[in-house]
Amino acid sequence: MIENYLGILESSLEKKVMVLDEIGDYNDRQQQLLKQEKVSMEELDANMEEKDVLIQKLTELDEGFETLYERIREQLLANKDAYKEQIKRIQGLISQVTDKSVSIQAQESRNKKLIEDYFAREKSQIRQGRQASKTAYNYYKSMSNVDDVSSSILDQKK
DSSP states (O other): OHHHHHHHHHHHHHHHHHHHHHHHHHHHHHHHHHHSSSOOHHHHHHHHHHHHHHHHHHHHHHHHHHHHHHHHHHHHHHTGGGGHHHHHHHHHHHHHHHHHHHHHHHHHHHHHHHHHHHHHHHHHHHHHHHHHHHHHHHHHHHHHHHHHHHHHHHHHHO
16 A cells, blocks of 8 residues: 555656756746847746746645655655665655756746846836936927027017
8 A cells, every 4th residue: 555655656756857847948938038139028928827837736746745745654664674666766756856946946046137137127228218208308398498589589680
């Protein structure tokens, strides 16, 4: 019976490795999008939504793993030698999951910096656009006053 549970734990970890690989792929795509001259917010949003679904799946796998492990933990510790091979495979998978998690955290950190840089650039461009509009408006306003002065000067010369 415990062999079945160990098989389920192993399968859960294998699924987790696959989901982490997919999340890594989405992070790579997100990084490509953020490095483009013109960022497509629609693509970026879709990427983040799809990645969110994977993160939810990862959370469910984590919770299921923890619940099942707690259920068999005492039996497993009492009979370690009997399940040596399966435990070794599970430990290898846990190591893979840990490595991939660290890699994804690094990707997320880099992407966060890229997003912050992108929004800072956009904010700066908006600010420049506002200043240009204000300058144009002030120029228009001052030029409309110049026309009034010119016509009054002309009227006086007649």
